Amino acid sequence: MRRNLWRRFSSSFAAGVMYALTILALVPLGLVLWFTVTKGLPSVANLEFFLNSQRPSGIPGGGIANAIVGSAVIVALASLAAIPIGVLSGVYLAEYGAGRWANWVRLASDVLVGAPSIALGLFAYALVVVPQHHFSGTAASVALAILMLPVVIRTTESAVGLIPNGLRESGLALGLPRWRVSLQLILPAAAPGVITGALLAVARAAGETAPVLFTALGNQRLSFDPNHPMSTLPLVVFRDALTPYKDLQQEAWGAALVLVVMVLFINLGSRWVLRRQIRLARQL
């Protein structure tokens, strides 16, 4: 009787500890969200914040349109390069990747995932900024594309790997060439998983500061031209927060909130797509 009681006590004690630790792990996330939302809300509540570009301290009506546009252009360019290359490489690895060469590609992309993003920024600086003698959005796109590439490659590979072999064999048995089966049958079947990976890569690229710091540099004015310096949301946060001016610090919180909400939505979107992929794969 007493042993039973003791057992029940220790069991619920262990469950309680785990519960408490889980909550503890959620605390930082909750605090980050709480701070950005409460501090950023005053900026975001104002529509001008999204329509106007940055203004010097003391001049009212400043916004972050220049950074939103810069982020969008830079990340879009990076995606345009990284997603097609990454998807094709991922399909290659999953469908043909048994050999040595494929293992090198895997190793390289795993190393790249772990590479410090500031090193990628430095690389893009040396590769693009130095020869061109000026900072540019394109240079930042190059750095971000390299950052995104391994994420896209590996998620595509695992999404394609989820597709049952029966589908592949059925396609080949119709007399279709292997590459068409890979690209026109297997890849569409894996599309939701591939999209998930791409979205995660986009979210990660949008939130990076280090690779854009000395490539895009920053630009107070609205610019759509990626051949010139551009601002991005993380850059606004970084630069504004370092100033001693209250109004610019407020702007930084606003930009941070916009960034966090954007990344949150991309992440939620990718999870939703991923769930569809898993359901689809079960039916095949």
Next chain:
Amino acid sequence: MPGSAETKLKVDSLSFFYGKTRALKDVSFEIPERRITAIIGPSGCGKTTLLRVFNRMYDLVPGARAVGTVLLDGSDIVTTTKLLDLRQKVGMVFQRPSPFPMSIRDNVAFGPRLLGWNKARINDVVRRSLENAALWEEVSDRLDEPGTSLSGGQQQRLVIARCLAVSPEVILMDEPCSALDPVATLKIEDLMVQLARDYTIVIVTHNMQQAARVSDFTAFMLMNPEGRHGELIEFAPTATLFNAPSDPRTEAYITGRFG
């Protein structure tokens, strides 16, 4: 019943290796045109292996190798380099139906589209293939629903329609009914008998009653106990093989005494 028929596939001293392991040794027999030929035998005797030689599906397995000849209308399958033509001529239906993740119509049209046929011809072939696969009446009003929404038996007939759409001459079926209920199984069996008017059908089955019911010829295979490789024990018209087998091992197997 079997009557006289031209030879469609002539298998001559065929051996097969997975790397260093031999899976088939010296298989020779002739599969007649527009007939149903069943391959029976205990698990692991190499039925699937043999079937996958006929459309060179084994090319996907690293280290797999066939030795000997298999002539399709007189030209060798084992050494051919025109794999795509071969697979278009020799279609395959697998044990588990795997509809493509797209609509019923697109499932059937997929092959023809990728082969570059024109639209009118594709529409025509979708309907004809579904009719020939005895599925048209059940799906004609829901062609745009996903193929995965069909029942298992319907899916298997969809897969057969998909295979018919690229105009094969031979259809290989590897235990096509083993995932189906008895009613769906009967439908597929009826379908096979109908299809045999136009196509040469080779079916691997574990179900001896099925072989006896539908096939015109039967090949009985067994694993050689010493060499651990599959061999052809007997090939004969189905009635002969089941009623008056010439090999005692065949008799033992069909009377259920081993295997």
